[in-house]
Amino acid sequence: MTRRVLSLVLAQLNMNFAISHSRYYYLKKRQRLWEPVLIVLGIGGAAAMLAIGIYTAASYYYSAAAAVGQGAVTLTLGILLSQVLVLILGFVLVIAVFYFSNDLGILIPFPLRPAEVLVSKFAVILANEYVGLAVFIVPVLVAYGVRAGVSAVPYVVSSVLVFLALPVVPLVLAAIPAILLMRVVGLSRRKDTLAMIGGFLFIAVVVVFQFLVQTKAPGVGEEAEFLAKMLATADSLVDIVGARFPPSIWATKALALSGTWQGLLNLGIFLAVGALGFVALLAIGDRVFYQGVLSGFEAGATRGARRVGKVRAATYVSRSPVVSLAVAEMKLFTRTPVFVLNGFTGFVIFPVMLVAMFFVRSTPEMARLWDALFAIPGLAAIGTLVIAGYFFILTAMSSIPFTAFSREGRRNIWIPRSFPATGKTVALGKAVGAEIMIALGAIPGVAVLEYLVRLPVLSVVAGIILGIMSSFVLCVCGVLFDMWRPMLNWTDQQKAVKSNLNVVAGMLVGVGVVGLLGVAVSFFIKLGFPAWGIVAGVAGVLAILLAALMKLLGTIADKLWSALEI
Amino acid sequence: MSEVALLRLEGVSKTYRGGTRPAVDNLSLEVRAGEIFGFLGPNGAGKTTTIKMVVGLLKADRGTILVNGHDVARDSVAAKADIGYVPDNPDLYDRLTGIEYLNLVADIFGVPRDERRRRVAELLEMFELESAARDIIQSYSHGMKQKLALTGALLHEPRVFILDEPMVGLDPRASRLFKDMMRSHCDKGHTVFFSTHILEVAERLCDRVGIINRGRLVACGTVEELRNRRKQADETLEDIFLELTEAGEAS
Incomplete structure (x- = not known):
């Protein structure tokens, strides 16, 4: 027993750390040598x-x-x-x-x-x-x-x-x-x-x-x-x-x-x-x-229980390719427990932390802290930026856009690749799908924040719009990055989303965008912008970034897509 | 059968990264409208590589591939719109239901609503998938997945229907159905290009066959033409295949 368990453990570790795979490519074939260098x-x-x-x-x-x-x-x-x-x-x-x-x-x-x-x-x-x-x-x-x-x-x-x-x-x-x-x-x-x-x-x-x-x-x-x-x-x-x-x-x-x-x-x-x-x-x-x-292994089939006629009445909805790809992206993601448990963890942790912070540590001192918070001038505008930042952080932390193609894996990538759709259409479909999931996932956190801080409705709506803009910037970057270097060879779904360097790249892109926005905000403050002026300025910067990214998407997505060989 | 070539490969070559010899070497052939073309060859001969290049999953190093006149390299979207493709192992989206998968494919190929309703109903009935269409694909057997992949590939009535080892996993009934369907697809003026190891099927079904060995096309024509060329009237396709591919191995 011990021997076969040991053998099994060694084989599992070999696969997990891709030991034989690395030996074959890096030492024997001497290919992709930049990978270990990059990893180190x-x-x-x-x-x-x-x-x-x-x-x-x-x-x-x-x-x-x-x-x-x-x-x-x-x-x-x-x-x-x-x-x-x-x-x-x-x-x-x-x-x-x-x-x-x-x-x-x-x-x-x-x-x-x-x-x-x-x-x-x-x-x-x-x-x-x-x-x-x-x-x-x-x-x-x-x-x-x-x-x-x-x-x-x-x-x-x-x-x-x-x-x-x-x-x-x-x-x-x-x-x-x-x-x-x-x-x-x-x-x-x-x-x-x-x-x-x-x-x-x-x-x-x-x-x-x-x-x-x-x-x-x-x-x-x-x-x-x-x-x-x-x-x-x-x-x-x-x-x-x-x-x-x-x-x-x-x-x-x-x-x-x-x-x-x-x-x-x-x-x-x-x-x-x-x-x-x-x-x-x-x-x-x-x-x-x-x-x-x-x-x-027993996927839920109900073939015996359903009448044939009902299938004929199935809805045949006709949608644009981008919408159809976005819908498929959402369905495939949300029906895969491993993807959901990894990608949506932030959606759960943040609201729970907020609630726990407020209720578990509810003391008179805490109440005074909240009172002091409400007295901050320009709280409504700051709240808008906080909500936008929340969307952005959730996107950077979730692996959704940065693994959009990796998740297809070698098994399924042939499906979108054989579609008569341009790289731009496919990338946009995936980015829109990711954005909808993130935006919906951010709502509970925003609702808890709103319940605790009581921001004006306008502030919340502006925050959500700004949040979607900031999040979409990352979604487009992430999808393009993953289109360029998808990790298609994985042994389990967890690897596609957790052991994927593209997620780290996504966080770095996020840091870059935050840095850019930080520079812009300090510039607006220096110019003496009022609180809402800063919000408008941030919206302007994000709009410019989005326009530039959409242009980039049109230029390089088709090239990246056709270069992706299977 | 028409003289119009719906699929044309001209001097196509492909060497994999790190490979020492080409997987496909200067391959030229054409498949005409109304024709069922069988693409034969031993394991590792380059059949799947060729098919992947035609459907745009791999890029050819050299040569031109035209699908209904569209260059796959230059105008891949237009070329793909005329292709229906079923790979050798049709791994589909396990977490979608059959009907969701078909809707996705129909949306991407721009099949109008009414037509898709008619085609989906017709194909699901033909492949006896009606009662399974609303179950998730994960629950399907290999054969059912194969049939669903075929349904998806046929939804938009492709001019060029490309299949990699389509008979694997099909039961005799589905196999017969499928062969009939291939014939009727060609009778509409379309074309079918498929790879297979089952030489009896190729002999009975194909209007023409091409035999590929070590990346090179070693024979192409009707089975009758191949026999005549070898001046052995009683030879089966299997005999011809073995002689041609063994000769290749020996050289």
Whole structure:
């Protein structure tokens, strides 16, 4: 069993990191050598910069916390944040990798227990989490080790073990509800919809939980009591902050007290809880994993139940190619759970965060803050810009326009490519489809904002119009970029939207546009524009940008489209 | 059969990036209106590459491809508007229903509403897909997907109907239906160009065949003409095919 699981895990990791694929193209055929160079320079450079930033922040934080004898809380916060991130993103990853991988049709007929397949899939997720976590938590571990002057060998050993076990508990906590959810929704005909709703509910619960953890900090009037409690013993803040999620306390103590029996004990508890969680996952998975997967293979057909005559009455709507492509884009996206759980997460997180911020932390101080906010001169115009910015951020963060062609994959790209439609028509259809989804997804956030801040209707309407303009700028850029370099070779849908460098490119384009708008706004302020004048100025800049982009679309889309070989 | 060429390839070549030899090498042929043309060849001979170049999925390195007089390289939209294409493995949009997929195709090919209603009803009935049309494509069997792809490709009555290995996955009944449909499509003055490994089908159905080996067209004409050229009146198409392609391998 061990041998075949190991073989399976190695094969899965090979596919996940495209090891043989890279060896074949880069080493044997010596083709596309610019790709590894770009990955090392681009992603490696960005990761290094991020790691340096986190190291610096953690060092500062340690200095401040150590002054009151609470240095170890640096580790607690780093570990807690890492684990919450793994928990939120892990749920989507688990659903994508466990239930929507292309290779499930190959693996299930193999003489393997469900738990064995589960182990291989879990290993893939874990490996991906390690890559992300390395950038996030290693600088915190190094910063603490350097600043706290710990003894090197036990600390490094403990750090390695804690790092390896760090994502296990949150992933198990994400995976167990995910496989139970997929088992339950698998019984329904609307399993995809239910999986998406369940996924978003889980994410919302985790976000609210995160706010509850934060409310462990003192409220107004509680400072004296809090300080007394905190100063009573060294590192008591660790217990206070980590109280809602004990593994972060065990990990902190395992590191901060490394080389002592207490440290070893906490390390043992941390590793044991991870191992127990994993065993529990396997035990549950062995019973229900395949049931969920197999129900996914049974797409809901109702052929027997429907009368033939009804099909003849089906609506034959005649639409322009752009509209038809936009409608198809929306249907294909919203009916694919993995795409929705990735692309729409921002649509859910932001409104939930706003609500949580307002209600969970509702204190008299908060109320005073809101009052002060309402007194800001030109609030209506600022609100318009905030709404527009919200649309823009959602677009930059969602992968929708930047994976428009990648999502088609090698399997389906032949369909639009064989249509008698120009590149411009296809690109526009996809950009419009993406824009409609983003605009609709932004509405709940705008509604919550409006409920909390009570902006004038004109301000909200202007914000939405400006938001659509700013978002469409990114949509057109994204679609063109993805048309130029689509990532068509993927093994599961998650890869098409998450491991796609075009999404990173989209964020960079977003930063560029924000920079341009920032320069424009500061210029308008310098010229003494009133608040609404600045809004009009921003609208003007966006209109010019859009006009330029539409011109560009007409010029290059056809060339990019015809250059796309399959 | 008319003398008007609806599909013409002139000196078409294609070498894949990093490839050591051309996948298609200086290929010239023409397919006339009203003709069913069978494109035969062993695995890796260049059939799919040729078809992909005709439908615009690949760009030819050299040569010209004309579809109903439209140059695929220069006027791809007009050329594609005259093509109905079904690939060897018709992966369709799994998350759309059959009718949604057909509506999308009809919109893009500009099939007017009334005509699409008539054509969709006619084709769905012919392929016995009526009761499945409103189910998502994911629920279809391979054969049903194949039939839906054929329905989509035929919706706009293409002048040039191009199919890559169309018989794979079809049951005998659907296969017969499909062959009849190919014939009637050509009888309307259109043309059918298809690749196949099933030589009996090609022999019985095709007005002319072309045999491609290692990217080169090694024979082209009616089966009768090929027999006469080889002066072996009792040879089957299979015999001719094997001799021509083995000769290519040996050289």
